[in-house]
Amino acid sequence: MPAEYALSNVWIGIGVVIILFFIFYGVGYMASRKTTSDADFYAAGFSIGPVTNGLGMAATWASLATFLGVIALILKLQVPFVYLWIQWAISIPLLTLLYGTSLRRMKAFTPATFIKQRYGKPSTIVIVCWMILIMVMYALGQMIGLGRAFELLFGVPYNTALVVAGLATVGFITIGGMYGATYNAAFQMVVMTIAMIVPMGAIMKAMGSSGWWFPPLAYGDMVPDMIAAIPTFFDMKYDFRWYFALIPAFTLGPVALPHLAMKVFTSSSVKNARWAVVWFAIFLGLLFSGTYVVGFAGNYFTATTGKVIAKPDQTLLILNVFYNPTLVAAFVMGGALAAGLSTIGGNLMAIAGLVGSDLLGILAPNMDAKKKMKWGYLALALGGITAILLAFKPPKFLVTSILWAFGLLATTATPAILLGVWWKEANKLALMVSSIFCGILFIVISPHVIPSICVGKGLVAALGMSGGMVTIPLSFAMFIVLSIIFNRVSALSAYAPTLEDKMVIDRIHGWGDHYEEKHYNGITVPIIIAIVCMGVFAWGLQPW
Template identity: 50%
Template sequence: MEEQVWQLSNPLLGIFFIIVTFVLFYVVGYISNRQSKTVQDLYVAGGGVGPITNGLAMASTYMSLATFLGVTALILRLQVPFILVWIQMVLAIPLITIIYGVCLRRMGAFSPTHFIRDRYGKTASIIAALWMILVCLMYALGQMIGIAVTFETLLGIPYMTGLLVGGLIIVGYVTIGGMSGATNNAAIQMVIIALMFIVPLAAIMKAMGSSGWFFPPLLYADMVPAMLEAFPTFFDYQFSVKWYFALIPAFTIGALGLPHLAMRIYTASSLKSARSAMIWFAFIIGLVFSATYTMGFAGVYFEQSTGIVIADADTDKLTIILNMVYNPEWVTALVIAGAISAGLSTISGNLLAIGALISQDIVTTLKPNLSTKARVRLGYFSIAMGGVVSILLAINPPAFLVVSILWAFGLAGVTNAPLIIMGVWWKEANRYGAIAASFIGGIVYVVVSPFVFPSIVIGGHELTDGMGISGSMFAVPLSFILLIGISYITNRIPSLNDIAIRDEVNKLVEKIHGWDVVNPKRYNSNVGAFIALAACFIVMIWALVPWDF
């Protein structure tokens, strides 16, 4: 069979809808952010965002362009096991809210590394911030590349033109809008994403003969008998128990360390609003994630029932391809606009996180006497420069950064999450353990990944290693071990301890949990820490045992 060429015959349709959405986002961003005068306004929208808007913005920031272009390719390859990956990701915002988001909201933090600075000191916060800048750049870079590829392959625009024009327009609107503009735009983008994904999918399912086409996120199940006949092994859980367990450190704990997700908790108008936003987030992201899986299901059925095999190079475009086959071109153009919106929302969150990391967690840490005006200007500059750097990297992208955005989850889980989780819930965690955990754990994770030293891997399975699953199963527990073990030992060496610092830590931990009176016995049990230490040691050893896929 000749190779199919998947491209709009009239790309002006797609360009028109994209221009309309960009104009809308610029207007919303400008209007939303015109009153911003402080650092708090810039990074957390003054802490006044309502639960519905915030919940939609959380979901939109988490979606990314991969929801339209990358995830469905993984579903084609993994089939039903990908549901377990999705479940870990849906847990992200609820767990952030429950485990530490509300606590950090009480202290008025701009980012997780803001907490790390107050909890562990400058050195630990700068190390964590540098790692998180790399994570955010990986995310932003992946979205920039996805948008440029969308322009190139689907609209017929050269890659470089799409990258430079699209990238600079995106950076401009994020910089102008700040967190207020990004939040309002992200809420609008979430509505666009949901409509442009689910409604066209309903038409696709109807054309395929599904009687549950009117609600594809769940009612695609009426096609299960047809799928079993066309592809009997689709629903097989093809991996071992170890593979599924490894998803927890890779994606559940990994998501807890992502700065651009945590920042959304801090924008809430109150703690009650933050909890309500979590419910809206879980609802909308569950709806679209379920629809995404349905799209992958439809793609597999399309291949098996028609005999048309989608080339490996085109699997990322599955959502667009199915719309080209079953829907009018103007619908496909709207879907492309929805995909661009998904990329925009994630880039917004990441550029704002980069701005906060550079301006608040590095520069302001080193120069604490900067004026408010200088901090705000530095914030805008940092956001813009983060976008420019991601554009420049996307011109000739290094394989290390674009093989898998999912790999970034593990890096955040190794270098950031342990410091926050233990810092919130265990007073004994100190700066020595935090520095060792973030620095050594991050280096180990990079070394055992397949991107820098291909001969040094743990899992030995291309897809598993590339997604960061095997590396996370080893490096995340190692990071917890370093943090707990070194903190416990150094706390018992008098020359390494400062009573004043310990008292400040006690007050901070009590404060973020809402206590007015300090009780030295609260959040100070070593029993729980040692249980966590033993569990992490077992998991780390298990990760080294030869994998049985």
């Protein structure tokens, strides 16, 4: 017997949504009054404290997929999914440790600001174009979720729901800039954490768990019944390569996400940026643990009640309709909406920064700062409208477009940032060649563009895991090897790193004007990394 999500009183759901949007627009309006410069618009005046930033980072990272598509994946993958999610969760700490606080010293608006200083204008245009494409894809997944959420709440056709939800969302994000996006995201994180965890306590109590008082961790007493009902739930169902492929696809991609890096850059100091990561880990850990409990409870619900969850994306919503009052179920939907809105806010602010600051900084370097900011506003709005238009024919799986984007980002941008920050030999032409070639290769060997040409099959191909295991190590290896070669070819000397390029590296690492050629300048470690990457590349090409 199928179980479906349906509020007994749709007006309660409508009321919850109206209240939330009223708050979001209010925060956006108040934030717009503080936005007087490009630093305010793109980086909230570099003034955000660690707790607010930690909440904002977690909200921007969580996304609507946390409430919908991710839980559907838990139902499908069961325990192995926790390894997949670990890779996502560690990306923000890695981002901060590997380059976030270093670039914070530059007062950068986006990672592309560093690319411009380190590699010059042509390389920046390549990376910015990839990042804009990826941000639109990321926002696409959120728009699809918002459309489905409004469709469920209001009982209107998906396309109508998409337009209403999308335009309402783009409106308050455009008004508020980074101040509005940050403070709204902090509030949205509180809403989504409560909506994820508190109602699950009542659900677990109804299921007979004595650990209902703290759903994220205290559901252990349900495990024996789960094993009896689904003996394979805790099995490690895949070989080692499946788990290893999560690292390039789902760890290295998010490390380069511009909207996450921008949250680090808004911090009021380098110290506060580091502390924000601690708060991020606490807040996101609560939410992620709660989400896994929902997946556990969804499997338990199906196994013990005989009811089939026909639409796995709706698992959390269905459990709340089945066990909790209508008001609670409506609030949970509000939490899901908050998750989508916070991530779209980050995506669109990243597009605004990439266009208004980075791209126009190259194409129109003498343009007035306020005029560039207006173009940033326009890019933000157009990015949102583009995501709405693309969402009219959504992919089959909500998270597919998001996770596939991670693999593309890790292929095209992560090597440029990490090698650019830590290696003075990184060459401009090598960056462009490896990024363009491997990025196109990732697109070609995925199942979404040319299905007949595909590395891997099934879920590993659809989510970009198998493709990423080929193109990401190849991109790193190509970049390293080509850099070493190009730097030693006199005809290509124009692309070799200049003294000024190298001095940028010492400055962002805190050396100030004290330059040492030997810092970050060896080739032994990069060559070893390239050899290891080629081994991974060969492994990834083996039949899946």
